[in-house]
Amino acid sequence: MVRQFGRRLVGLAAFAFGVLFTAGAILAEPRPAEDFASVHDIMKKGHGKKGLLNQIKDGVKTEKWDDLAKPAAELKKYGADLGKNQPDKGEDASWKKLSGEYKTMMLAIADGVEKKDAKATNEALTKMNKSCKACHDGHK
Numbered sequence: 166m167v168r169q170f171g172r173r174l175v176g177l178a179a180f181a182f183g184v185l186f187t188a189g190a191i192l193a194e195p196r197p198a199e200d201f202a203s204v205h206d207i208m209k210k211g212h213g214k215k216g217l218l219n220q221i222k223d224g225v226k227t228e229k230w231d232d233l234a235k236p237a238a239e240l241k242k243y244g245a246d247l248g249k250n251q252p253d254k255g256e257d258a259s260w261k262k263l264s265g266e267y268k269t270m271m272l273a274i275a276d277g278v279e280k281k282d283a284k285a286t287n288e289a290l291t292k293m294n295k296s297c298k299a300c301h302d303g304h305k
């Protein structure tokens with residue numbers, strides 16, 4: 166008798182938990198759909214006149230390596246974020262390839278800065294600056 170009651174109680178508790186859990190999941194704040202930077206923000210902050218790439222370019226010239234750690238880290242994140250976006254235009258396969266290359270180039274820039282290697286950083290910057298058109302032609 167006691168045992169049966171106990172079992173029923175457990176069943177009831179499990180049921181209540183299930184209801185609460187489901188209601189919680191339904192009522193929970195919708196998670197922000199994006200926890201990565203948008204293409205628009207990446208382009209503005211990365212490639213604008215006073216953007217991160219230009220900060221790096223100037224910093225390499227004046228050898229202010231310590232000031233470049235932060236912009237380099239931001240670029241690295243943007244490099245990883247770009248491909249998480251879905252562009253309005255263009256083929257998936259092409260976007261996958263070009264955003265993958267974008268990520269690799271950002272990593273190369275950040276790596277050059279980390280090693281305080283002006284030559285490597287400049288080469289990576291030049292490569293990046295030649296990549297704009299191909300991607301914009303297909304996806305902008």
Ligand code: HEC
Nearest residue numbers: 204205208212252263264267293294296297300301304305
């Ligand atoms: C791998 C793809 C890719 C590469 C490489 C790329 N872009 Fe973009 N860019 C885009 C896409 C896609 C858009 C359109 C974004 C939108 O309108 O939301 C865009 C938009 C822009 C814009 C307009 C921003 C806005 O939304 O107002 C600027 C400025 C820009 N890019 C600069 C550059 C420069 C400079 C380079 C090269 C140094 C570059 N981009 C390289 C994909 C790329």
